[in-house]
Structures are given as C-alpha cells and as structure tokens.
Amino acid sequence: MTKLSLVGDIGGTNSRFGLVAEGAMAVTRIEKLKNDDYASLEDVAAAYLRSQSISDLEAAAIDVAGPVTGEEFPLTNRDWIVSRTKLKAALHCQRLVILNDFEALALSLPHLGRDDLVQIGGTEPAKPSVKLVLGPGTGLGMAALAPLPRGGWLALPGELGHVNLPVVTREEFDLREAMTAPGTVFESEFAVTGGGLHLIYITLARLAGRAPLLTTPEAILQAALAGTDADAVKTLDHFIIWLGRLAGDAAMMMQAHGGVYLAGGIAPSIVSELRKGPFRRVFEEKxxxxxxxxxxxxxxxxxxAFKGCAAALQHI
Incomplete structure (x- = not known):
C-alpha cells in the first residue's frame, strides 16, 4: 500500500492540512483547523492525522508564516515555537521539510494552471525567467523563484513587508506621516495588509474630521467595492497604488521577467479593481x-501553497 505524505499550510489563525501520494501533486482530504483550539503545531497536526485515521507518514512538508531558522523558531503571528524534532516525532514521518509560507507559494508557481490565475497585462517570456510571488494578508510576504541552469527552480524567501512604504505624491506623504507613530519607521506592511486597510481608513476619516463608520478590513473592502463609503473607496485607491508600486519595485530589483504573482486573501477579492484601475500603470512606472x-x-x-509543499516533497 502506498504511503501518504502530509502537506500543511500554517497561518496565524488557521492551519490547513492535506495528503498526497508519493510522487503526486494532487492534494486530497483537505481540512482547516482553528489554531485557538490547540496548544502547539504538533497538537494541531496530530489532531488532523487522527481525524483521517493516519498513524504513519512517508514524509511531511509544512509551510509556516514567518522566517524558518534553526532547530527551533517562533511563528510570527502565533505564540507557538516550532521544533523540527518534536514535529517529526508527532507526525511519525521519515522525512520532514519546513518552508516559509511564501517559499512554498514560490515553488507552486510552475504548477499553477490557467484556471488558477487571472492575468493583468504583460506577456509570458519565451524561456524560464525569474518569477516573484507577493501578497498582502495579515502581513506582506514575498519570495522569488529562479530557474536553475540544468532545469528546475530555486525558491528564495524575502521580506518585502519591512521595506519603507513607497510614497510619491504630497497627499501620500501627508497620509503616511499621519499614520506613523512617533519614533517608528513606517513599513510597507503597516499599510498594504488587512490591518493596513483599517489604518488607512481611520486616518483618512480623522484627517477629514469624521468618525470612522467601519471597524474591520472586511467591511472596508465591501464598502469600497460597493461604493457606499467615500473613505473606504479612497482607502482602496491608496492600497492598490501602493501595492502596484511595491510589486513594480520588486520586479525591477529582481528583473522578474517571468512574472509577478499576487497571492493571499485580499488580491482575489479585488481582481475587478486591479484590472480596471491604475494598478498596471503604477506597476510599470519605473x-x-x-x-x-x-x-x-x-x-x-x-x-x-499545497502545490508548493507537494513539489518540495519530491526533493527531500
């Protein structure tokens, strides 16, 4: 009987798991578990395996939201310490690889099909070229994917969210100053994330002398897309321009002729605005x-990310 391998995508709020057969890319038996119900990564992974009646694994590939360093390291947005030794023991697996979440997304890029993507301009290169994946969610992550001389790809995690927010106009400078706490450097992910949507929104309302009516990023996005709140519409305008400018800066620095891919929960929800608005123009203005x-x-x-984890399993 073919042994199964585990793939896992671990965020700050939820953990998602699935199973793959040896040498396969298809992920089955996907389940999402709330991290608040568990004390550690080992506990939530073990709970998934129990629910699937799995006691023995061939291998496991887990991606986590944060830098992957050393034998033990903390998650960025969860008070869990990841231990390679403890996790491997809890999973009863022969082989284990732990990836940064955007490293896994980068590895997924060659395996995404046409139905998995919405293209916004540009043309595919004639030969394998550097690709970038980035995306706003709880944070603003990024990774590059570079073609290797003898075939295959190398994923390179980055930290786009911690660069300075790229402001250009007088209005943007004033808005960034109003959002900046004294004595701090204003990082890009303070604005180009879910939390950033909220910060932009309440700052715009405050500067206009109005009390903010909306209290969550989800409500701000919905109101912006529906056009029912002027501050929400302006918030999304700033968000899209800064996202386009950051994506263009990253593409320029890495000469990413293979394409820039937007991941995460926010980008798919605003595809219509990205396609019709200034996003592509701002991306190109370099x-x-x-x-x-x-x-x-x-x-x-x-x-x-599961596709990236499945790809990583084939190389451990």
Missing amino acids: GRLDLNSVPLYVIVDDYP
Whole structure:
C-alpha cells in the first residue's frame, strides 16, 4: 500500500492540512483547523492525522508564516515555537521539510494552471525567467523563484513587508506621516495588509474630521467595492497604488521577467479593481527601465501553497 505524505499550510489563525501520494501533486482530504483550539503545531497536526485515521507518514512538508531558522523558531503571528524534532516525532514521518509560507507559494508557481490565475497585462517570456510571488494578508510576504541552469527552480524567501512604504505624491506623504507613530519607521506592511486597510481608513476619516463608520478590513473592502463609503473607496485607491508600486519595485530589483504573482486573501477579492484601475500603470512606472512586458497574475487557486509543499516533497 502506498504511503501518504502530509502537506500543511500554517497561518496565524488557521492551519490547513492535506495528503498526497508519493510522487503526486494532487492534494486530497483537505481540512482547516482553528489554531485557538490547540496548544502547539504538533497538537494541531496530530489532531488532523487522527481525524483521517493516519498513524504513519512517508514524509511531511509544512509551510509556516514567518522566517524558518534553526532547530527551533517562533511563528510570527502565533505564540507557538516550532521544533523540527518534536514535529517529526508527532507526525511519525521519515522525512520532514519546513518552508516559509511564501517559499512554498514560490515553488507552486510552475504548477499553477490557467484556471488558477487571472492575468493583468504583460506577456509570458519565451524561456524560464525569474518569477516573484507577493501578497498582502495579515502581513506582506514575498519570495522569488529562479530557474536553475540544468532545469528546475530555486525558491528564495524575502521580506518585502519591512521595506519603507513607497510614497510619491504630497497627499501620500501627508497620509503616511499621519499614520506613523512617533519614533517608528513606517513599513510597507503597516499599510498594504488587512490591518493596513483599517489604518488607512481611520486616518483618512480623522484627517477629514469624521468618525470612522467601519471597524474591520472586511467591511472596508465591501464598502469600497460597493461604493457606499467615500473613505473606504479612497482607502482602496491608496492600497492598490501602493501595492502596484511595491510589486513594480520588486520586479525591477529582481528583473522578474517571468512574472509577478499576487497571492493571499485580499488580491482575489479585488481582481475587478486591479484590472480596471491604475494598478498596471503604477506597476510599470519605473522611469528608464521597461516593465511593460512583465506579466502580472492574481492567484485564485484556493490552496496554492499545497502545490508548493507537494513539489518540495519530491526533493527531500
């Protein structure tokens, strides 16, 4: 009987798991568990395996939201300490690989099909070229995927969310100043994330002398898309422009002619605005360097990181 391998996508709020057969990319028996119900990554992974009546694994590939360093390391948005030794013991697996969440997303890119993507301009390159994946959610993550000389790909995790927010106009400078706490450097993920949507919104309302009516990023997005709240509409405008500018900066620095892919929960929900608004124009506005041909994609697959984890399993 073919042994199964585990794939896991561990966020701050939820953990998602699935199973793959040896050498396969298809992920089955997907389940989402709330992290608040468990004391550790070992506990939530073991709970999933019990629910699937799995007691023995061939291998496991787990991606986590945060830097993956050393034998033990903390998650960025969860008070869990990840231990390679404890996790491998809890999973009863022969082989284990732990990935950064955007590293897993980068590894998924060659395995995404047409139905998994919405393209926003640009053209596909004639030969394998550097690709980037980035995306706003709880944080603002990024990773590059570089083609290897003898075939295959190398994923390179990055930290786009911690660069300075790229402001250009006088209005943007004033807004960033109003959002900045004294003595701090304003990082991009303070604005281009779910929490950033809320911060932009309440700051715009305060500057206009109004009390903010909406209290969550989800409500702000819904009102912006429906056009029912002027501050929400302006919030989304700033968000899209900054996202486009950051994506263009990253593409320019890495010469990502293979494309820039937007991941996470926010980008798919605003595809219509990204396609019709200034997003593509702002992405391309880089002075002497030409980004006109670089394709932009929004990933609409529900579980792209699982594809990256499945790909990683084939190399451990």
